[in-house]
Amino acid sequence: MSDAIDAALDAIKFDTDGLVPAIAQQHDTGEVLMVAWMSRESVRITLMEGRVCYWSRSRQALWRKGDISGQTQVLKELRLDCDGDTVLLLVDQHGVACHTGRRNCFFRAWRGDQWVEIAQPLVSPQELYKAG
Amino acid sequence: MSDAIDAALDAIKFDTDGLVPAIAQQHDTGEVLMVAWMSRESVRITLMEGRVCYWSRSRQALWRKGDISGQTQVLKELRLDCDGDTVLLLVDQHGVACHTGRRNCFFRAWRGDQWVEIAQPLVSPQELYKAG
DSSP states (O other), X not given: OHHHHHHHHHTSOXXXXXXXXXXXXXXXXXXXXXXXXXXXXXXXXXXXXXXOEEEETTTTEEEETTTTTOOOEEEEEEEEOTTSOOEEEEEEEOSOSSTTSOSSSXXXXXXXXXXXXXXXXXXXXXXXXXTO | OHHHHHHHHHTSOOOTTSEXXXXXXXXXXXXXXXXXXEEHHHHHHHHHHSBOEEEETTXXXXXETTTTTSOXXXXXXXXXXXXXXXXXXXXXXXXXSSTTSOSSSOOEEEETTEEEEOOOOSSOHHHHTTTO
């Protein structure tokens, strides 16, 4: 298992910071939920645990999505692009993906020459992070 | 119009290289087509022309998607994430998005401990780039 995952990791081209961008997409609806970054170790953990783990650039630490908020992402499939430098995660999102309490992070749309908020929070951030 | 676009650009947080990652998603099917990078100028061009223009890191130049291959992307909507550092482009992809001739770039899936090619080219790269 570990050898196989090493083979998976070797196909991924991490940047000079050791990271690749990763898109999380809801597997059944196609909704693009968020983009975050993964290190080699976070990809390994994600494949082994079947639950998405990112690398937090702000905290410079592994980030098991949902550890604080409970809004975990179960991995359905990991895909790699032609250049090997971007990962697509097909996931089952539990709850909301965005720290603002919205289902996904892309809630600002450029319409009629202005940014329009096209989604409202489903839960308050205070509620999400009360355990933190 | 230009002033409005300046306002759009001010909400986007470009990295130290002046770039943001941009996801292109087929607007009606939800298919994630590709990820590339945009500079401030490429976002401006995309909004003004209604056709996606990236920044090519390898060529260090503006990259109007499809100029050589004909596989253009008509912009349906530009969205911005919560942190302002990732762009989601809802597009209508003409032809294929991937330089390998596949519809999208994410054709390698990690299944049963190996990478599996889950899509085949719809057109040969030679055919795509004959005009180049």
